[in-house]
Amino acid sequence: MAESTTARPPETSLIPVIGSGQRRSVKVTALGGGHGLSSSLSALKLVTGSLTAVVTVADDGGSSGLLRQEMDVVPPGDLRMALSALCDDTDWGRTWRDAMQHRFSSSKEGVPSSLENHALGNLLIVTLWQLLDDCVAGLDWAGALLNARGRVLPMAEIPMVIEGEVLSVDGDGQPVRETVRGQAKLAKAGTIENVRLLPEDTEPCAEAVRAVEEADWVVLGPGSFYTSLLPHLLLPGLRDSIMQTSAQICLVMNLDLNANETRGMTAAEHLLVLREYAPEIRVNTVISDPSTVQDKKVFEDAASAVGAKVLWASVSESDQPGVHDPLKLAAAYKQVFKH
Structure with a gap:
């Protein structure tokens, strides 16, 4: 994704401003x-x-993992959660927080939706990234929508992979060391080394x-x-x-x-x-x-x-x-x- 040099959110009443006279x-x-x-x-x-x-x-599980794989974007889930946590404590902020966190599920039992378990906020963030071709600007616009009390930035502007070595014991009681790749797997792997x-x-x-x-x-x-x-x-x-x-x-x-x-x-x-x-x-x-x-x-x-x-x-x-x-x-x- 392009380096963040393009559009930024407009100066609207949705963006909190601390007066110059305040400490x-x-x-x-x-x-x-x-x-x-x-x-x-x-x-x-x-x-x-x-x-x-x-x-x-580095998230590669759930909705974020699917969007990362299909759209070749930074996984939006943790970014969405950070934005939601920073929402303005008003009806406007809380409503948009709940909308961002909303996950789709099928209304027909046994018939999964094509949007199954996707969070609306993930889709909105990816939409802004595609419109603006700018990772940081897209997050700034999403923050303006929530009247976020702070700014959310990605650690890097490309998706990353985390891996580490996991120690376990085989059926004969012998220690085994294997490389586990991916945040979703590594988080459940047990004793981790060399991340x-x-x-x-x-x-x-x-x-x-x-x-x-x-x-x-x-x-x-x-x-x-x-x-x-x-x-x-x-x-x-x-x-x-x-x-x-x-x-x-x-x-x-x-x-x-x-x-x-x-x-x-x-x-x-x-x-x-x-x-x-x-x-x-x-x-x-x-x-x-x-x-x-x-x-x-x-x-x-x-x-x-x-x-x-x-x-x-x-x-x-x-x-x-x-x-x-x-x-x-x-x-x-x-x-x-x-x-």
């Missing part, structure tokens, strides 16, 4: 993908008026790099550790911007530390993996819910090894322990950004 908002760039990034954005839009999301582009992105020479989205460079804070996570968080550190140009930015970096730990990708890993081991893939990474603050960490001293020591202090904060939904509460997470972000 400047902290500039935040949030990196991730899927439900984790969506949760983070739902909280961040409550504490800053200057917010950019940079989204992974990488292809093509290796892919250029990052220029606007995404600029957003990292100009941020006051860069937020990593929450989200699937290997397939949503690490990709940002595996794309060379984006990785360089993260390592060189003057922004402070905040890592948000997952509430479920025993998901498929990280089954059996402790909270401290998550940070060790981060150092393994990005030894030079400098993290300032780690937000972690105390209910998810068994050995807090070991975790604080691991955080200190990447330069970070731990902010212990209860950030989960009261009735859904594995889901971040936007208001609680927003309060944690507000506390972090004060320093």
